[in-house]
Amino acid sequence: MNRCIFCDIINRESPAEIIYEDEFSIAFMDINPVTPGHLLIVPKKHFRVFTDMDEVSAGELFSAALKVSRAVRRSELKPEGLNLFLAEESAGMQEIFHCHLHIIPRYSGDGFGLKIKYSDETKNQLKINAEKIRKIL
Numbered sequence: 001m002n003r004c005i006f007c008d009i010i011n012r013e014s015p016a017e018i019i020y021e022d023e024f025s026i027a028f029m030d031i032n033p034v035t036p037g038h039l040l041i042v043p044k045k046h047f048r049v050f051t052d053m054d055e056v057s058a059g060e061l062f063s064a065a066l067k068v069s070r071a072v073r074r075s076e077l078k079p080e081g082l083n084l085f086l087a088e089e090s091a092g093m094q095e096i097f098h099c100h101l102h103i104i105p106r107y108s109g110d111g112f113g114l115k116i117k118y119s120d121e122t123k124n125q126l127k128i129n130a131e132k133i134r135k136i137l
């Protein structure tokens with residue numbers, strides 16, 4: 001299955017509040033914004049997850065994200081900051097399996113946050129875990 005709701009938006013078969021589009025990427029407002037101005041940058045080609053992307057498409061996605069992020073910061077929304085968030089797989093909180101990057105404008109006291117549980121065990125494994133990644137690169 002290489003089609004989904006985001007493909008339908010890209011093909012103009014489902015409505016969305018589109019704010020930007022180029023050859024590789026499209027940006028539209030998230031239907032359930034967590035803060036005012038919350039939007040999604042989406043590659044036009046259907047990649048299920050971020051790590052399926054080719055480097056050109058990923059580079060273009062992040063170039064578009066930079067352009068749109070600057071526009072959001074300069075806009076009348078006047079966010080005090082931004083978060084960029086990308087969910088991969090269900091464990092990473094992905095719900096729509098067409099890769100996308102969230103741009104979330106931030107305002108003091110807006111209530112958005114991540115729940116974090118630090119553990120000493122993970123901290124103690126820092127060097128070992130670094131080597132597990134380093135040896136693949």
Ligand code: 5GP
Pocket residue numbers: 005016017028029030031032033086087093094095096097
């Ligand atoms: P994630 O997969 O990163 O967890 O989140 C998917 C995001 O897509 C959610 O923030 C959700 O509100 C948004 N979303 C889901 N369906 C639609 C849709 O049909 N249109 C738009 N504009 N956003 C959607």
Ligand code: ZN
Pocket residue numbers: 002003004005006007008045046047097098
């Ligand atoms: Zn898709």
